Amino acid sequence: AQSVAQPEDQVNVAEGNPLTVKCTYSVSGNPYLFWYVQYPNRGLQFLLKYITGDNLVKGSYGFEAEFNKSQTSFHLKKPSALVSDSALYFCAVRAGGFKTIFGAGTRLFVKA
Amino acid sequence: GAGVSQSPSNKVTEKGKDVELRCDPISGHTALYWYRQRLGQGLEFLIYFQGNSAPDKSGLPSDRFSAERTGESVSTLTIQRTQQEDSAVYLCASSFELAVSYNEQFFGPGTRLTVL
Numbered sequence: 001a002q003s004v005a006q007p008e009d010q011v012n013v014a015e016g017n018p019l020t021v022k023c024t025y026s027v028s029g030n031p032y033l034f035w036y037v038q039y040p041n042r043g044l045q046f047l048l049k050y051i052t053g054d055n056l057v058k059g060s061y062g063f064e065a066e067f068n069k070s071q072t073s074f075h076l077k078k079p080s081a082l083v084s085d086s087a088l089y090f091c092a093v094r095a096g097g098f099k100t101i102f103g104a105g106t107r108l109f110v111k112a
Numbered sequence: 113g114a115g116v117s118q119s120p121s122n123k124v125t126e127k128g129k130d131v132e133l134r135c136d137p138i139s140g141h142t143a144l145y146w147y148r149q150r151l152g153q154g155l156e157f158l159i160y161f162q163g164n165s166a167p168d169k170s171g172l173p174s175d176r177f178s179a180e181r182t183g184e185s186v187s188t189l190t191i192q193r194t195q196q197e198d199s200a201v202y203l204c205a206s207s208f209e210l211a212v213s214y215n216e217q218f219f220g221p222g223t224r225l226t227v228l
Contacts, residue, residue, distance in 0.1 A: 006154075032214040044155075044203070046216035090154060098143055098162050098209060099170065100217070104154035 002027040002095045006103035013081045014111050021076040021106045023091030031093050033074040034100070035065055038088040047089075050074060061085070081110045114138065116220035118204050124226045125194055133189045133223045137206030144187050145217060146179055147203040155203065161187065162209060194227045201225070 003026045013019045025031055035047040048059025050067045058064045065076045076089060091103040117136045125131050137144050146158040157171040161181040172178070176194075181187040191198055201224050205217035 034216060036217075036219075043221050044205075044217075044219040046218070049214065049216060051214045092155075094214060097168065098145075098160050099157060099168055100145065100160075101157060102147070102155035 002093055002099075002101050004091050004093050004101050004103040006089075006091055006106045008106050009104075010107045010109065012109045012111065015083050016080050019078050019081045019085070019108065019110070021089050021091075021108060023074045023076065023103060024072050025074060025091070025093045026072065027093055027095035029095045031072075031074075031095055033065075033067065034092040034094075035059065035063070035074075035076050036090045036092060036102075038090065038105075040087070044090070047076070081108075083110045083112050086110045116204055116206050116218050118202075118220040118223050120223060121221065122224045122226075124228065126228050127196060128193055130190065130192045131194055131225065133191075133202050133204075133225070135187045135189070135204030135206075135220060137185070137187070137204070138208075138218055140184075141206035141208050141218070142184055143207045143209045143217075144181055144184075145205045145207075146187070146189050147205070148173075149201045149203055149222070151200070158189070158202075191225075194225075196227050199225055199227045 005024045033050045036044045038044045050057045055067045119134045143162045145160040147155040161167045176192045179189045201222040203222045204220045207215045207217045
């Protein structure tokens with residue numbers, strides 16, 4: 001069965017510092033990986049995805065993620081955090097079919 | 113263009129009553145998904161529809177939950193004999209998918225269900 005783990009409930013970072021939000025997955029077959037963000041009082045929005053090709057994927061708002069097959073990870077990164085990045089981040093995986101499994105979410109706090 | 117819409121935005125009901133939640137996907141989107149998000153928790157997959165294929169109902173938590181979709185249009189999620197543990201935000205999403213594609217989902221604002 002496919003699963004996604006986001007080991008940190010919360011990540012705190014100072015504005016201007018790099019941020020990383022961790023995600024590991026377990027699937028049989030090729031993984032198709034996504035990051036979504038949920039801002040306060042707003043719906044979930046797509047950030048980026050990895051399907052195939054280059055392991056470093058760039059997405060919206062300056063975010064990027066690195067696919068690491070050997071470590072079964074897909075960590076979300078940003079070189080310089082903004083206060084406005086504070087939100088709830090979800091990692092998700094598809095492996096065959098259209099069923100998508102989401103992680104439990106990681107709350108990011110960026111302090112000014 | 114119009115995004116995914118859901119109605120009602122809030123629903124308060126009494127334990128034991130039936131409720132119907134509605135989702136209008138983005139026009140032309142072939143796939144439609146329902147998720148449940150309990151307070152402070154992640155998204156729990158419930159069901160998806162893709163084109164004319166049989167829906168994947170593997171995430172429905174009990175036989176009190178059912179969903180229908182009319183063609184590639186509106187979907188309704190029905191919860192019968194609601195229980196307090198059904199209280200959550202129910203999210204609908206849609207995407208355009210072909211036989212082999214991996215497109216992002218567009219989410220609606222959700223329906224907040226409270227069962228008293």
